[in-house]
Amino acid sequence: MKKILITTLVLVLVITYSYAQDTPAPEPFTPSKTQFMVRGYAHAGLNYKKTGDEVESTFVGTTFNPLFIFKHGDRLLFESELAFSFEDGQLDIGFEYANMSYLINDYMTIRMGKMLLPFGTFIERLHPSWVNKFANAPLGFGHGGIAPASGIGVEMRGAIPVGSMKILYSVYATNGPVLNTGMDAEGNFDEPDEAGQLMFNNFEDNNNKKGYGGRLGILPFANSSVEIGGSIYGGAVGDRGSSYGNIGAMLYAVDFSFVRQVSAVRGIVDVKAQYNLSNVDQATYIEPADDPLDPDEAYTFENSSNAYFAQASYRPTMAGNDVMKNFEVAYRYSAFNAPEGAEWEQQSTQWSVALNYYMNWRTLFKLSYQSTSQVGGHGVPEGETVQTDGIFVHWALGF
Amino acid sequence: MKNIKTLFVFLLPLAVGLILASSCASSKITMKSGAQLWGENCVRCHATPSPSAYNDIDWETIGLHMRIRANLTAEETNKIVEFLQSAN
Numbered sequence: 001m002k003k004i005l006i007t008t009l010v011l012v013l014v015i016t017y018s019y020a021q022d023t024p025a026p027e028p029f030t031p032s033k034t035q036f037m038v039r040g041y042a043h044a045g046l047n048y049k050k051t052g053d054e055v056e057s058t059f060v061g062t063t064f065n066p067l068f069i070f071k072h073g074d075r076l077l078f079e080s081e082l083a084f085s086f087e088d089g090q091l092d093i094g095f096e097y098a099n100m101s102y103l104i105n106d107y108m109t110i111r112m113g114k115m116l117l118p119f120g121t122f123i124e125r126l127h128p129s130w131v132n133k134f135a136n137a138p139l140g141f142g143h144g145g146i147a148p149a150s151g152i153g154v155e156m157r158g159a160i161p162v163g164s165m166k167i168l169y170s171v172y173a174t175n176g177p178v179l180n181t182g183m184d185a186e187g188n189f190d191e192p193d194e195a196g197q198l199m200f201n202n203f204e205d206n207n208n209k210k211g212y213g214g215r216l217g218i219l220p221f222a223n224s225s226v227e228i229g230g231s232i233y234g235g236a237v238g239d240r241g242s243s244y245g246n247i248g249a250m251l252y253a254v255d256f257s258f259v260r261q262v263s264a265v266r267g268i269v270d271v272k273a274q275y276n277l278s279n280v281d282q283a284t285y286i287e288p289a290d291d292p293l294d295p296d297e298a299y300t301f302e303n304s305s306n307a308y309f310a311q312a313s314y315r316p317t318m319a320g321n322d323v324m325k326n327f328e329v330a331y332r333y334s335a336f337n338a339p340e341g342a343e344w345e346q347q348s349t350q351w352s353v354a355l356n357y358y359m360n361w362r363t364l365f366k367l368s369y370q371s372t373s374q375v376g377g378h379g380v381p382e383g384e385t386v387q388t389d390g391i392f393v394h395w396a397l398g399f
Numbered sequence: 400m401k402n403i404k405t406l407f408v409f410l411l412p413l414a415v416g417l418i419l420a421s422s423c424a425s426s427k428i429t430m431k432s433g434a435q436l437w438g439e440n441c442v443r444c445h446a447t448p449s450p451s452a453y454n455d456i457d458w459e460t461i462g463l464h465m466r467i468r469a470n471l472t473a474e475e476t477n478k479i480v481e482f483l484q485s486a487n
Contacts, residue, residue, distance in 0.1 A: 035456060035459065035460045069460055074463070079464065101467050106472055106474065111467070125444045125469075126444065158470060158472075159475075161427065161472060163427065164427055166428075169470075223439050224440055227443070257443065361446040361449065362446065
C-alpha cells in the first residue's frame, strides 16, 4: 500500500513537473526586430476622348504598383515600388524606386538608391492613383514631362521645428538628367523630334558629372495647414566626350499646399499648386532632311520650358450624412509651354473637373471631365489649335 | 542671371512663410497630443487613415515610412504612432 502511494506521488510530481515545463507562463508578445510589408496601389477605368470628329473610347488598366517596405529596428528602412502596366500591347514593368534610409538623428535621414525626387511635390506626394484626385498627371508632369520623377543617388532629408513653424529640407546628388540630342552614340538619328529634351533615367552616369538638387519647404503655421516650397535641380546633361559635353541644365520649382478642415464650410478644403521651369543651355541639333538627297539641317533654339498646375478640392467631411461625407469635388488647371523653335514646341492648357467617391480612405471612384487645347506638338498641324475633350471613369485603390 | 533666379526661388517662399508665420498664433509640437498631430499631418497629402486601419506592428512600419516621406521629426512620428496604437 505504501509502495503504491509513493509511486503515485512520484508519478503525479513527474507529470506536474513535465507539464509545467511544457507550458511556461505566457510572455507578453514582442514583435520581431524586422518587419516586412507589401502595400501598393492599382487602378483601372474607362477613357473616352474626342478630338474634332475623332473619338477614342477604351477601358484602361490595370496598372498595378506593388510597394515593398522592409524595416529593421527603429532606424533602417528599405522601400521599393514596381509598376506593372500595358504599353503598346506589351507588359511594361517600371522600376519606380528602390532605396534604403537610415535615421541619423531626430531631424535627419540619409537615403541612397533610386528614389522619387522631391522636386516640387507632385511626384513624391501626389502622383499615386489613390492620392491623385484626377485620372492623369497635369500637363508636363507625367512621363515625358519636364520635371524629374526619380534619380539614382544619395539624399539627406528631414525637418527642423523653428518655434511654431517647421522647415522641411532635402539635398541630393544624383547621376543627373541626360540631354536628348536626337542622335544615338554612333551619331545616327534616334529621336530627332525630341532633340533638346531632358531625360531623367540616367542609370549609369553619362558624363561623370553629378546632378545636384534640393528642396526647402516651410510650414509657417503651427497647425501645418500651409506649406510653401522651393526646389532646384541641375548639372551637366550632355554625354561625356560628345560635342554636347558642356551643356548644362537648371530646373526650378515652387509649390504650395493648403489643407484644412474648415468648420465654416463643414469639410476639408485642399489647395495645391506647383510651377516648374526648365532651362537647358542653348545647343545646336540636327534635323534629318525629308529627302535623303538633301543635306540635313542644323538648328538651335532657346531651350526654356515651363509647366504648372493649380488644383482645389472640397470634401464635406463634417456632413451629417454618411454618404455625403465620402464625396469630393475637385478642379484643376494646368499648362505646358515647350520652347519655340524646338521640334517638340507646343503650348497646351487644360482644365479638369472631378467628382470622386471614397469607399474608404484609399479606395475611390473618380469621374472626371477634361478639356485640353494644344498648339504645336506631335500630330498638330502648324498654326492650328487642337481641342480634346475627355471623360474618365477610374477606380483607384491602395492596399 | 541664373544665380539671381536661384536665390529668388529659395528666398521668396522663405520670406512669405516668415511673414505669414509671424502673424499667426502658435503652439509648438511639444505641446501637442499625438491625436492632434495625426489630425494635422496625416491629411496633408492623402485622406487620413483611421487608427483601426492597421495593427500596432504595421503602424510602426508605416510610421517610419511616413516619417521619411513626409519629413516628420522623431517627436511627431512617435506621438502619432503611439496615438494610432492606442486607438486602433
